[in-house]
Amino acid sequence: MFDLTPYNTFGLQVKSRDGVVITSVAELKRFHADSAIILGHGSDVLFTDDYDGSVLINQIQSLSVEKAEGDKFIVKAGSGLVLDDLIDSLIDKGIYGLENLSAIPGTVGAAPIQNVGAYGVEIGELIKSVVVYDLQRHIQEEFTKEMCQFEYRSSYFKKNKSRQLLITQVIFELSSTFNPKLSYKGLKEEKFSDAKALRSKVVELRNKKLPDPSLVGNAGSFFKNPIVSNDLADRLKAQYEDMPTYPAQEGMTKLAAGWLIEKAGCKGITHGNVGTWEHQSLVIVNRGNAKPHEVVALAKYVMAEVFNTFNVKLEPEVRTFDSKGEVSWDNL
Numbered sequence: 044m045f046d047l048t049p050y051n052t053f054g055l056q057v058k059s060r061d062g063v064v065i066t067s068v069a070e071l072k073r074f075h076a077d078s079a080i081i082l083g084h085g086s087d088v089l090f091t092d093d094y095d096g097s098v099l100i101n102q103i104q105s106l107s108v109e110k111a112e113g114d115k116f117i118v119k120a121g122s123g124l125v126l127d128d129l130i131d132s133l134i135d136k137g138i139y140g141l142e143n144l145s146a147i148p149g150t151v152g153a154a155p156i157q158n159v160g161a162y163g164v165e166i167g168e169l170i171k172s173v174v175v176y177d178l179q180r181h182i183q184e185e186f187t188k189e190m191c192q193f194e195y196r197s198s199y200f201k202k203n204k205s206r207q208l209l210i211t212q213v214i215f216e217l218s219s220t221f222n223p224k225l226s227y228k229g230l231k232e233e234k235f236s237d238a239k240a241l242r243s244k245v246v247e248l249r250n251k252k253l254p255d256p257s258l259v260g261n262a263g264s265f266f267k268n269p270i271v272s273n274d275l276a277d278r279l280k281a282q283y284e285d286m287p288t289y290p291a292q293e294g295m296t297k298l299a300a301g302w303l304i305e306k307a308g309c310k311g312i313t314h315g316n317v318g319t320w321e322h323q324s325l326v327i328v329n330r331g332n333a334k335p336h337e338v339v340a341l342a343k344y345v346m347a348e349v350f351n352t353f354n355v356k357l358e359p360e361v362r363t364f365d366s367k368g369e370v371s372w373d374n375l
């Protein structure tokens with residue numbers, strides 16, 4: 044058995060049948076398994092049970108930086124690098140664009156799967172392509188940005204669960220010109236002399252609201268911000284004037300899950316060993332010794348309370364695995 048406790052930031056005490064740490068593409072060529080769960084730091088996963096299969100821990104660490112046209116730089120980052128370390132080292136090299144994503148836990152390879160985003164930037168905006176290793180066909184393939192199908196907290200890699208694709212490298216197109224993106228409410232009013240200053244502010248904002256997984260087990264936002272019809276959003280807005288709304292695709296409006304959860308009376312609650320975070324209610328936290336079934340039960344409770352109050356269905360954002368592999372939340 045392989046202990047997965049250090050490989051899920053929830054800190055749940057779960058195991059898999061076996062586990063292999065991979066540091067190079069050459070090692071992947073020798074890896075044969077019908078199915079395997081691929082993990083970096085496990086910062087966006089929930090294990091509802093022990094996993095009856097193999098887990099690949101991706102620690103492919105390589106980095107190359109090439110000057111391109113004008114002020115552009117092409118950065119080829121190994122998928123096992125820590126995303127925040129990469130951002131920090133690029134700022135030191137005078138290469139900018141990723142600052143708003145500072146302090147997001149997890150690896151470079153995990154980031155495109157969810158199209159991680161924070162403070163007005165989604166990582167897909169800065170990705171040129173993603174190199175994957177197909178564990179079924181044993182070939183490498185490069186996905187252009189278009190092929191990645193980036194959407195809000197989703198991508199080709201998240202939607203095509205049956206394909207065993209291990210992201211080996213993420214290729215970013217960045218710039219040596221500091222062009223701060225300040226659309227997020229808490230950044231708009233500020234002036235930043237350089238990328239380090241913006242990074243510090245983002246880290247400060249994050250630390251105020253989100254628990255540090257090395258201190259309190261969690262997987263970041265447990266739920267996605269729901270995207271509902273303009274009709275429903277308008278009806279809710281008429282009833283709750285202070286409800287935050289964001290534009291989404293044609294005819295739709297994005298709501299703030301954290302706000303809905305708070306108004307439904309579920310902010311900072313504790314059920315057994317789990318709860319919702321006091322400063323940001325869309326984060327489910329391990330209050331010590333949490334069991335997987337407690338996380339599932341609390342999430343279902345929150346979803347039911349939000350549905351009963353607002354008629355809005357919340358969807359979990361974390362990738363969820365049971366004993367057989369990735370599982371859809373509707374089947375839990």
Ligand code: EPU
Nearest residue numbers: 161162163263264266267268287299301302305322323324
């Ligand atoms: N709000 C509440 N109560 C709460 C939480 C939020 O009323 O408990 C309100 C806030 O006051 C604000 C609105 O809801 O008006 C939105 O809150 P916030 O700006 O904190 O962002 P979010 O939409 O809740 C998203 C991402 C976070 C990301 C932040 C900042 C999702 C699911 N989450 O949260 O991403 O850090 O924006 O950009 O989109 C993650 O994905 O793991 C994550 C932490």
